[in-house]
Amino acid sequence: MAAMDLFGRRWALRIIWELRAGPLGARALLARCAGMSSSVLYQRLRELSSGGIIAPSADGYELTRLGAELGDALRPLGEWAATWAQAQEQDDRGPAGA
Template sequence: MASPRPGRPVRGSTTGRPLMAALDLLGRRWTLRIIWELREGPVGARALLARCTGLSSSVLYQRLAELAEAGVIATGADGYLLTPLGAKLHGAIAPLDAWADEWAESRSAAD
């Protein structure tokens, strides 16, 4: 399956709207976790596999290829890293991380 791109139909949408393509890309198994693991700098494939318990090497390499094709990550001397566009994506995910922390606190208070 080709990497989602704005302007092309994606799973669940025939419009090709950029948001729909982004949701298709980010909704794939392990994609957000890989982006999260790259937030602090380059990481090699073996280290990514070690950090993502349960991730198979075949899925890892498929996701890395999709993210590279989408312009979100690149390969550097020290491993895979976020591109400037990928860093902006991480910035967009950071509020979700803050919300998840608040959600967790509210659920522990409710228990």
């Protein structure tokens, strides 16, 4: 439940998502997360660092081994979300031939 609490905090998963391809500094993270305040960013960075999900690096912040493994764990959820999004689009278009 502690992990779900951490990941459920606003912007936490977005920060993890943005770090998936490699390290980023705080300014780059703010630029990629339009609408996030710097105070929230730094709070989430502290929380995710304390949780062992990210770590400071020479280039800003990067995923730890556990953080990278989280991406692997979330991959099935991403696949489900893509299927769900397609179903939503089909529902929005209405029945075939309508």
